[in-house]
Amino acid sequence: MNADVPRDELEPRRRARIEADSEQVERGLVQLVLTLVELLRQLMERQAIRRVEAGGLEDDQVEELGRTLMLLDEKMTELRDHFGLEPEDLNIDLGPLGRLL
Amino acid sequence: MITLFAVTWRTDAQSLDRDGLAVLADGDLAMIVGPTPSTTSREDALAFGRVVERVASAVDVLPFRYGTTAADTEAARELLREHESSWAARLLQVEGCSELAIRAARPESDVEPAASGAEHLDRLVSRSRQLDIAEEEIGKLLTGRCRVVRRLAGHQELRLSCLVERHQVEVLRALVEEWAASQTELEVSVTGPWAPYSFVANEEEAG
Numbered sequence: 534m535n536a537d538v539p540r541d542e543l544e545p546r547r548r549a550r551i552e553a554d555s556e557q558v559e560r561g562l563v564q565l566v567l568t569l570v571e572l573l574r575q576l577m578e579r580q581a582i583r584r585v586e587a588g589g590l591e592d593d594q595v596e597e598l599g600r601t602l603m604l605l606d607e608k609m610t611e612l613r614d615h616f617g618l619e620p621e622d623l624n625i626d627l628g629p630l631g632r633l634l
Numbered sequence: 635m636i637t638l639f640a641v642t643w644r645t646d647a648q649s650l651d652r653d654g655l656a657v658l659a660d661g662d663l664a665m666i667v668g669p670t671p672s673t674t675s676r677e678d679a680l681a682f683g684r685v686v687e688r689v690a691s692a693v694d695v696l697p698f699r700y701g702t703t704a705a706d707t708e709a710a711r712e713l714l715r716e717h718e719s720s721w722a723a724r725l726l727q728v729e730g731c732s733e734l735a736i737r738a739a740r741p742e743s744d745v746e747p748a749a750s751g752a753e754h755l756d757r758l759v760s761r762s763r764q765l766d767i768a769e770e771e772i773g774k775l776l777t778g779r780c781r782v783v784r785r786l787a788g789h790q791e792l793r794l795s796c797l798v799e800r801h802q803v804e805v806l807r808a809l810v811e812e813w814a815a816s817q818t819e820l821e822v823s824v825t826g827p828w829a830p831y832s833f834v835a836n837e838e839e840a841g
Binding site: 575578581582585586592595596597598599600601602603606 | 747748750751752753754755756758759762789
């Protein structure tokens with residue numbers, strides 16, 4: 534693809550690509566991982582809402598389900614705070630598909 | 635590298651105040667393009683949005699999302715040729731329209747933590763039902779006043795994008811704001827008019 538480009542012109546571009554800000558890369562990676570965890574958390578919440586609305590759950594099952602979701606919610610808040618992320622940071626723009634969350 | 639701002643009709647593009655932009659025409663369509671900034675900052679994104687809104691206030695457009703680029707003008711023209719029929723159909727759909735965005739959600743700040751798992755779950759269910767009711771009530775206000783309404787992805791919130799004829803924008807805003815004033819537990823916002831970002835792709839494509 535770059536066969537016609539002199540080597541001298543390629544070198545600065547390569548350097549520019551590998552001189553990535555390591556903090557930015559780490560933050561980006563954390564953001565991506567937490568976004569996926571948040572997606573799963575939200576799916577669990579929706580599934581739980583559907584199960585409650587469908588009826589048939591015993592009181593202790595409702596308590597257990599609710600407590601699990603509550604703890605997940607708290608953990609996500611802790612992780613976001615730890616990495617200095619806002620709820621709106623945990624989203625990915627999928628272009629024509631819209632936003633992930 | 636060039637930034638792609640929007641697609642419009644070739645005939646409409648002729649009347650645009652270009653102000654640093656270039657117009658690439660092919661067939662019935664034209665693409666508004668400009669130089670790509672060397673940085674990607676919040677200011678660049680806002681500047682991009684201002685350009686799109688300026689163009690959209692003058693002519694019908696299909697806006698590109700911020701960050702959409704082509705290698706050069708020939709690559710951009712190729713895109714225009716490749717998508718001519720689908721983009722022309724989409725432009726007809728948004729003709730004379732703007733996008734209004736409606737968001738409804740319960741404020742989070744004043745909510746005390748739930749005392750039990752059951753209470754937490756009960757709140758989630760109640761919020762979900764409340765948003766379903768809001769969607770139904772807003773839907774009645776929008777019926778016959780919007781060309782298309784789409785519910786966008788949103789967690790514990792209702793996000794609607796409405797394709798509205800420009801002369802109906804303020805009418806609709808007033809109706810939704812009047813309804814919002816009667817809501818004691820929901821925060822409702824109506825923003826726009828925007829370029830029709832949510833109506834560039836088919837609903838099937840948009841998911």
